[in-house]
Amino acid sequence: MAMTVRVVERPRRPFGTQIYLVEVWKGLAVTFRHFFVNMARHAMIALGLKGVTPGSVTIQYPEDPAVLGKRARTRHRLLKRDDGAPRCTACLLCETICPAKCIRITAEDAPDVLVEKRAKTFSIDLGMCIFCGYCVEACPVDAIHMDANDVEIAAYGRKDMIWDMPELLGDKKKCSSR
Amino acid sequence: MAKRVKFKLNGREIEAEEGRLVIDAAKDVGVEIPHYCYHPALGNPGNCRMCVVEVAGAPKPQISCRTAVREGLDVQSDSAAAKRAQASALELHLVNHPLDCPVCDQSGECGLQDYYMKIGQYQSQVRENKQHKDKRVEAGPHVMLDQERCILCTRCTRFVENVTKTYELGVFRRGHAERVELTPGKVLDNDYSGNVVDICPVGALTDRDFRYKVRVWYLDKTDSVCPGCSRGCAVSVHTNTKRPWHNDGKRVARLKPRYNPEINGHWMCDEGRYGFGSLDRDRLGRVLRLAPREEELSWDAACAAIASELRGGAVAFVASGMLSNEDWSAAKTLFAGAKFYFTPEPDQIGAEDALLKRKEKVPNLKAAEALGLKSGSFDELAADLDAGRVRVLYVVERDLGRIWGEERAKTLVSRAACGVFQGPNACAVSEAFRYRLPATAYVEESGRFTNFEGKVSKYEKALEPIGSAKPDWEIFDAIRAALETSGKGAAA
Numbered sequence: 307m308a309m310t311v312r313v314v315e316r317p318r319r320p321f322g323t324q325i326y327l328v329e330v331w332k333g334l335a336v337t338f339r340h341f342f343v344n345m346a347r348h349a350m351i352a353l354g355l356k357g358v359t360p361g362s363v364t365i366q367y368p369e370d371p372a373v374l375g376k377r378a379r380t381r382h383r384l385l386k387r388d389d390g391a392p393r394c395t396a397c398l399l400c401e402t403i404c405p406a407k408c409i410r411i412t413a414e415d416a417p418d419v420l421v422e423k424r425a426k427t428f429s430i431d432l433g434m435c436i437f438c439g440y441c442v443e444a445c446p447v448d449a450i451h452m453d454a455n456d457v458e459i460a461a462y463g464r465k466d467m468i469w470d471m472p473e474l475l476g477d478k479k480k481c482s483s484r
Numbered sequence: 485m486a487k488r489v490k491f492k493l494n495g496r497e498i499e500a501e502e503g504r505l506v507i508d509a510a511k512d513v514g515v516e517i518p519h520y521c522y523h524p525a526l527g528n529p530g531n532c533r534m535c536v537v538e539v540a541g542a543p544k545p546q547i548s549c550r551t552a553v554r555e556g557l558d559v560q561s562d563s564a565a566a567k568r569a570q571a572s573a574l575e576l577h578l579v580n581h582p583l584d585c586p587v588c589d590q591s592g593e594c595g596l597q598d599y600y601m602k603i604g605q606y607q608s609q610v611r612e613n614k615q616h617k618d619k620r621v622e623a624g625p626h627v628m629l630d631q632e633r634c635i636l637c638t639r640c641t642r643f644v645e646n647v648t649k650t651y652e653l654g655v656f657r658r659g660h661a662e663r664v665e666l667t668p669g670k671v672l673d674n675d676y677s678g679n680v681v682d683i684c685p686v687g688a689l690t691d692r693d694f695r696y697k698v699r700v701w702y703l704d705k706t707d708s709v710c711p712g713c714s715r716g717c718a719v720s721v722h723t724n725t726k727r728p729w730h731n732d733g734k735r736v737a738r739l740k741p742r743y744n745p746e747i748n749g750h751w752m753c754d755e756g757r758y759g760f761g762s763l764d765r766d767r768l769g770r771v772l773r774l775a776p777r778e779e780e781l782s783w784d785a786a787c788a789a790i791a792s793e794l795r796g797g798a799v800a801f802v803a804s805g806m807l808s809n810e811d812w813s814a815a816k817t818l819f820a821g822a823k824f825y826f827t828p829e830p831d832q833i834g835a836e837d838a839l840l841k842r843k844e845k846v847p848n849l850k851a852a853e854a855l856g857l858k859s860g861s862f863d864e865l866a867a868d869l870d871a872g873r874v875r876v877l878y879v880v881e882r883d884l885g886r887i888w889g890e891e892r893a894k895t896l897v898s899r900a901a902c903g904v905f906q907g908p909n910a911c912a913v914s915e916a917f918r919y920r921l922p923a924t925a926y927v928e929e930s931g932r933f934t935n936f937e938g939k940v941s942k943y944e945k946a947l948e949p950i951g952s953a954k955p956d957w958e959i960f961d962a963i964r965a966a967l968e969t970s971g972k973g974a975a976a
Binding site for chain 2 (some may be wrong): 395396397398399401402407410412413414415419420421422423446447
């Protein structure tokens with residue numbers, strides 16, 4: 307794609323904004339409003355008043371564990387059938403729909419004739435994944451979910467962001483090489 | 485010449501030959517009527533009932549593959565009643581179909597999927613359990629059979645009855661237990677078995693070679709010509725380049741025949757279909773001078789060096805029928821005074837049959853003949869090399885080791901003062917030459933082949949060349965340009 311240059315005019319700020327003093331005080335007003343409102347709410351709850359909106363709490367992450375919503379879309383995991391085999395039949399619909407092209411699957415014959423096909427390798431490059439959830443929607447056999455409740459996927463290298471099949475199945479712990 | 489008559493299709497006045505099938509006449513004017521069992525080369529048993537159309541005056545829908553065109557016929561193929569009849573036929577086909585599209589290799593090019601999206605899209609009314617039959621039956625070395633997916637259109641059984649006359653497949657049992665099976669004691673291993681995969685409109689017969697390699701929607705399709713023999717069947721090269729981790733990293737996924745009524749009709753042989761395996765083996769990608777020590781050259785330097793060698797005369801040019809028409813004519817100009825050797829030795833001769841296969845296993849010897857080139861015998865060349873009468877030996881895409889045996893070929897090549905090997909793949913003796921030039925394979929260039937009947941077909945470029953490989957004719961032209969710039973005229 308050819309590079310193009312577009313000249314953008316700088317936004318003009320009025321004098322009042324440029325000296326910052328007024329804006330700083332406006333910001334501090336917000337901070338102090340939150341501080342006093344929260345303090346009042348905590349105090350009222352401490353005094354045993356009912357029906358008060360609870361005050362905000364700062365979570366001491368990473369010392370305290372992160373609190374996630376029940377339906378938070380987090381890291382992928384692969385599910386297993388009752389007999390312990392991966393549910394994935396390597397239909398490649400998730401790989402096809404993936405807008406980031408971060409899923410790579412190769413297929414082979416499954417030992418069970420009625421299953422027919424299974425994944426030989428299955429990997430997701432979480433460094434490329436945009437967490438859109440299309441793979442979960444595309445899966446016809448409910449083999450992939452994004453509910454591992456794991457947000458700590460950072461690694462020391464790009465290669466370590468790639469999760470292979472045993473890791474996604476939970477059979478092997480992902481450990482990053484330093 | 486049959487009489488031309490006028491009839492109405494979807495309210496449109498159409499002219500066609502009297503007696504032509506309505507389904508064909510509709511196709512001629514761009515109206516596709518859904519069908520499974522009808523195949524232009526295999527007849528119209530009329531058992532799938534998918535091509536039903538409304539015919540004015542007929543009390544019930546009629547199948548268009550058995551309705552002949554006559555004057556004043558009024559056919560509706562996309563009226564509400566016709567579509568309802570087609571959808572009902574499709575619904576019956578899907579009663580026992582396992583709907584295992586996610587694991588089926590046919591999905592993406594399946595007649596059931598296509599017509600369901602086009603005319604089906606009903607809610608299933610079937611409450612009974614599906615019939616179970618045999619899955620994953622190895623029908624033959626190239627074909628896998630899944631009886632559950634079969635819709636009993638009988639195209640495959642008609643193929644083995646009418647085209648190959650080998651009768652390996654048949655429809656056995658009755659009622660809902662009816663199924664396509666191997667004839668007892670037989671295996672589907674005729675020379676054209678791959679074609680049953682192409683004609684199967686569903687996923688019942690699939691390719692074992694292609695099994696689970698790539699999903700068909702990842703493939704790119706390019707018109708090409710099969711280089712397997714001098715028939716030159718029209719084929720389509722299916723390549724997988726967008727997702728290289730599939731197909732075991734190979735770029736060409738499969739070859740499919742392309743309809744050409746003058747050369748191959750609808751078919752191609754298994755030898756040609758599965759013969760692309762060696763395409764990317766030991767590929768050459770760099771312009772090299774191998775002796776006295778290995779050194780990479782630029783194309784200009786290599787062409788200039790070879791041109792100065794050619795100026796000395798006593799040139800022997802060894803080629804094979806793998807050259808395109810363009811390559812042959814460039815070679816004829818460059819090697820005007822040289823001796824040519826391209827006759828097929830036993831390494832390029834194989835089985836022949838009455839259907840398609842020809843005994844010369846190279847596509848384009850006819851072009852050399854048409855240009856008036858005469859081939860010397862390889863015994864003669866061996867004698868000349870042995871006696872030191874050949875100064876420059878220029879070999880294009882020919883493995884001399886398979887003609888003379890590896891050791892003897894290496895000794896003979898070393899007798900020439902200068903050896904040049906040019907081709908897409910390395911071979912046993914390609915290390916014995918002084919220059920080694922990378923050329924493109926037929927899927928990486930466009931060109932023309934002339935088949936044994938003199939029919940010229942064009943093949944298109946399907947893939948990018950490897951490394952700095954160039955088409956043969958470009959190399960010949962570059963050497964000729966190098967000869968001319970040094971002002972000494974033609975070679976030899």
